[in-house]
Structures are given as structure tokens and as C-alpha cells.
Amino acid sequence: MVGHITTKPWCSSRVEGVTVQISAPFDYARATSVDDAIALLDKFGEESRVIAGGHSLLPMMKLRLARPEALVDINELDELSYITDEGDHVRIGAMTRHYQLIESPILARRFPIFADAGKVIADPLVRNRGTIGGSLCQADPGEDLTAVCIVLDATVVLRGPNGERTLGMSEFHRGPYETAAEHNEILVELRVPIRPSSGSAYEKVERRVGDYAVAASGAAVSLAADGTIAEIGIGLAAVGLDERPAEAEAVLRGKTPTDELIASAAKLTSVAVEPIDDLRGTADYKRHLAEELTKRVIALAIARAKGAQA
Amino acid sequence: MTHISVEINGQRVERDIDPRVLLVHFLRDDLGMTGTHWGCDTTNCGTCAVLLDGKPVKSCTVLAVMADGHAVRTVEGLEVGGELDPIQQGFMEEHGLQCGFCTPGMLVTGRALLDANPHPTEGEIREAISGQICRCTGYSTIVRSIQWAADHPVGITNGQAQKEEVTA
Numbered sequence: 001m002v003g004h005i006t007t008k009p010w011c012s013s014r015v016e017g018v019t020v021q022i023s024a025p026f027d028y029a030r031a032t033s034v035d036d037a038i039a040l041l042d043k044f045g046e047e048s049r050v051i052a053g054g055h056s057l058l059p060m061m062k063l064r065l066a067r068p069e070a071l072v073d074i075n076e077l078d079e080l081s082y083i084t085d086e087g088d089h090v091r092i093g094a095m096t097r098h099y100q101l102i103e104s105p106i107l108a109r110r111f112p113i114f115a116d117a118g119k120v121i122a123d124p125l126v127r128n129r130g131t132i133g134g135s136l137c138q139a140d141p142g143e144d145l146t147a148v149c150i151v152l153d154a155t156v157v158l159r160g161p162n163g164e165r166t167l168g169m170s171e172f173h174r175g176p177y178e179t180a181a182e183h184n185e186i187l188v189e190l191r192v193p194i195r196p197s198s199g200s201a202y203e204k205v206e207r208r209v210g211d212y213a214v215a216a217s218g219a220a221v222s223l224a225a226d227g228t229i230a231e232i233g234i235g236l237a238a239v240g241l242d243e244r245p246a247e248a249e250a251v252l253r254g255k256t257p258t259d260e261l262i263a264s265a266a267k268l269t270s271v272a273v274e275p276i277d278d279l280r281g282t283a284d285y286k287r288h289l290a291e292e293l294t295k296r297v298i299a300l301a302i303a304r305a306k307g308a309q310a
Numbered sequence: 311m312t313h314i315s316v317e318i319n320g321q322r323v324e325r326d327i328d329p330r331v332l333l334v335h336f337l338r339d340d341l342g343m344t345g346t347h348w349g350c351d352t353t354n355c356g357t358c359a360v361l362l363d364g365k366p367v368k369s370c371t372v373l374a375v376m377a378d379g380h381a382v383r384t385v386e387g388l389e390v391g392g393e394l395d396p397i398q399q400g401f402m403e404e405h406g407l408q409c410g411f412c413t414p415g416m417l418v419t420g421r422a423l424l425d426a427n428p429h430p431t432e433g434e435i436r437e438a439i440s441g442q443i444c445r446c447t448g449y450s451t452i453v454r455s456i457q458w459a460a461d462h463p464v465g466i467t468n469g470q471a472q473k474e475e476v477t478a
Contacts (some may be wrong), residue, residue, distance in 0.1 A: 076379075
């Protein structure tokens with residue numbers, strides 16, 4: 001099988017001859033600050049990569065799907081681990097780990113979608129290592145937090161040798177495994193706008209606990225004083241849609257939500273997605289899930305927004 | 311080679327290692343600590359779980375160099391002074407293992423759960439071990455074993471299982 005090599009001299013004789021999966025050699029440096037990390041990326045050059053939780057990158061390196069010449073380890077950068085409520089937006093440091101997203105009282109109050117999504121990412125042990133910045137930069141098409149950030153209209157802060165720049169998710173997220181981050185730029189922070197009387201939710205169907213999504217959908221709504229929907233965001237994972245389904249959102253924006261309108265928005269969402277047949281399910285099945293899950297999360301987001309209003 | 315200094319079960323260990331060595335191989339092959347099992351190698355089965363600064367992680371997906379300066383606790387670190395940890399006693403009392411392959415990961419994850427949440431519900435126990443695969447027990451006896459340890463926080467002393475209300 002690709003990626004299997006025999007053991008190297010560091011292995012003791014007890015396991016000599018056993019086939020193990022080990023990455024190709026690479027240089028390693030541990031960054032002491034974000035600026036140090038950027039300098040290290042510049043020093044090591046184009047073929048170096050940042051490693052955060054490593055739960056996507058290390059498996060890819062074992063399989064030779066990724067073969068960086070150097071890793072810059074940012075796990076010690078506590079300066080990137082925080083969640084703060086700024087009143088009109090929440091700042092989330094890129095090294096905030098998945099379990100911290102689930103446990104955060106600020107996110108539970110402002111954006112319950114993070115806990116919904118966090119609890120269905122991999123398993124508790126993986127969530128002890130995985131980070132929100134790593135998830136977004138990996139940009140796996142089945143990845144949940146990218147969809148969450150699209151739903152919430154989050155802004156990404158990238159820092160490089162020439163300072164910081166902020167990008168909306170539509171600029172940052174270019175598609176499967178591709179983002180706007182340059183080689184020597186580090187995602188340092190997410191900024192999520194707080195909207196009044198808002199609620200959010202995420203739901204995913206997976207084949208078994210811990211798997212990537214067969215399909216997943218998230219929604220966030222903000223209600224006006226008269227009960228109409230002032231703002232709505234919808235986002236999906238694993239069904240070939242990197243943008244928000246504008247036509248579906250337009251059905252509900254400015255309207256008093258009804259079951260019929262929600263169903264109509266969900267139907268339009270299922271038309272906008274472009275899932276493929278793969279080992280997780282057929283395109284038809286995923287399209288069905290996109291519709292059903294979108295219907296559920298819009299209804300739940302509205303219910304939560306009303307709870308926030310009450 | 312990169313020089314690392316890791317606290318393993320309370321003892322400082324220093325080595326020069328190749329950065330690509332995984333924590334599981336560092337423990338098993340460099341240090342001869344084979345209590346931590348090496349299973350799927352793909353972050354799925356969880357038998358390689360160890361505690362990194364008290365949190366269970368899959369050591370097949372952590373580089374040993376990433377543990378530099380941190381504390382690692384393995385299944386070998388559960389027993390103290392010849393006394394088994396209550397979590398280990400629970401697995402004996404409630405038959406928490408058959409083949410034993412998943413057991414080291416289950417034990418350290420159970421220990422971390424009880425350290426953070428001394429009175430978990432059955433649902434919380436099942437959630438805590440959901441990153442680990444057991445192909446013998448159907449999980450029921452593992453859940454009961456962890457519950458036993460929660461009910462007996464000081465375990466068995468002088469041949470008597472000490473229930474919490476007795477010792478509290």
C-alpha cells in the first residue's frame with residue numbers, strides 16, 4: 001500500500017521488520033510567537049507547513065498525500081487560544097481547540113451552532129487536539145467549522161510578514177483544500193458578528209460516530225422586533241456547495257417564518273447543492289439530506305432566536 | 311534529530327529523536343513502554359490513547375516532539391506503589407475486558423473522565439469513550455467498569471471494596 005515503509009533505525013529490534021506508517025523526513029521547529037512562526041515559514045520556504053492539532057496533516061503525511069519539508073509547530077502559542085465577547089462580535093483565537101468551542105459559555109450564549117457542530121466533529125480525543133484555525137485552513141469539503149463560519153458571516157484574520165489582513169469567508173474559502181492564505185501567512189483569529197435576537201443551529205448525518213458528514217447543514221437567523229426574519233445565513237458541508245444558497249435565504253429574509261416558507265427554502269437549498277456519489281452515499285440521498293437537515297436547522301435556529309428574544 | 315524533554319508518569323525523560331517519530335512509537339520502541347497499544351495507526355481505534363497534560367489524545371497522531379515540555383501519562387502510570395488505580399480495579403470487578411487490546415486506551419480515558427467529572431452518567435461515559443473501539447465487550451462491561459470506579463473512588467483496600475459513602 002502507498003505510504004507503507006519498513007521501520008527506520010530508530011525502531012528497536014523488537015519491531016524490526018514490522019511494517020509501519022511513518023511520514024517522510026522533515027525539519028521541525030517550534031514557534032515561540034506568531035511572528036516567529038511567520039519568520040520560520042519564510043526561512044523554511046514554500047514546502048513548509050504549519051502544524052496545529054495535526055489530525056488532518058499527520059495522517060496525510062503518513063499516506064504521502066502531503067510531504068512538507070518542514071513543519072512549524074504553533075501548538076505552544078497560547079496567544080492564539082481565546083474566546084472573547086466584544087459586544088458586537090466574538091473573537092476566537094485560531095488555536096482554540098474543538099473541545100473549547102463546545103465548552104465555551106460565550107459561544108453557548110451567542111452562537112450555539114458551535115457546540116452543535118463541535119459535538120459531531122470526530123470524537124472527544126480528536127477534539128482535544130483539533131483547532132478551529134486548523135479546520136478552516138485544511139478546508140476539507142466535509143469539514144464542519146467552515147460551514148459554521150460561512151453561516152455566521154465570520155471574518156478571517158490572516159497575519160503574514162507584511163501585517164494582517166481580514167477576509168470574509170467567501171474570499172478566504174476557495175473550495176476543497178484551498179484557501180486564500182499564502183504560504184507564509186497564519187490564520188490568527190476569527191471574528192463573528194453578533195446580531196440582535198439571533199439563533200443558530202447545525203445538524204449532520206454521519207455513517208457512524210466520528211465520521212465525516214454524509215451531509216450537514218447549518219443556519220443562523222436574526223429576528224426583527226415584529227417577528228420577521230431580519231437576516232438569515234445557511235451553509236452546508238459535504239454536498240458541494242461552498243457558498244450560501246442565496247435564493248433559499250431570499251425566500252425567508254424579511255418574512256414572518258412559516259412551515260411552508262421554511263420548507264420552500266429547504267427545497268431551494270437542495271437544488272443549489274451539487275453532491276457526488278461516493279462511499280458515504282449517493283448524490284440523491286445527500287440531496288435529500290440537504291433538504292431535510294436545512295429544514296430542521298432553520299426551524300431550530302428560529303426557535304433559539306425566539307428564546308433569546310423572550 | 312531534535313532534543314526533547316518529556317515528563318512521563320512523573321519522571322523526566324530526555325532523548326534526541328527524529329521529528330517524524332510518533333508519540334506512540336516513542337513510548338513503545340524508544341522507551342520500551344508497551345502498555346500503550348498501537349492499533350489502527352489512523353486515529354480511529356483509540357487504543358493508543360495517553361493523557362497529554364491530563365487530556366486523552368491519540369498518540370498515533372501526535373509527534374513525540376510535540377510532547378516536548380509536556381506531561382504524558384500512560385497506562386503504566388495508573389498504578390501507584392503497587393496499588394491498582396480504582397479504574398483498573400473496576401475493569402477487574404466488572405469484566406471490562408476480554409482480549410485486552412483496547413484496554414489501555416479505555417483505562418486512561420476513563421481515568422481522565424473521572425478526574426474531570428467524578429460522577430458521570432452512563433451517557434457521559436459512553437460519550438467519553440466514543441473515540442475508542444472495542445470489538446469484544448459490546449461496551450456494556452466497560453461502561454459498568456468505569457461506573458464501578460466512580461462508585462469506589464479509593465478502590466479496594468485490604469480486600470474490601472470501599473464505597474464512596476463509607477469513605478466520604
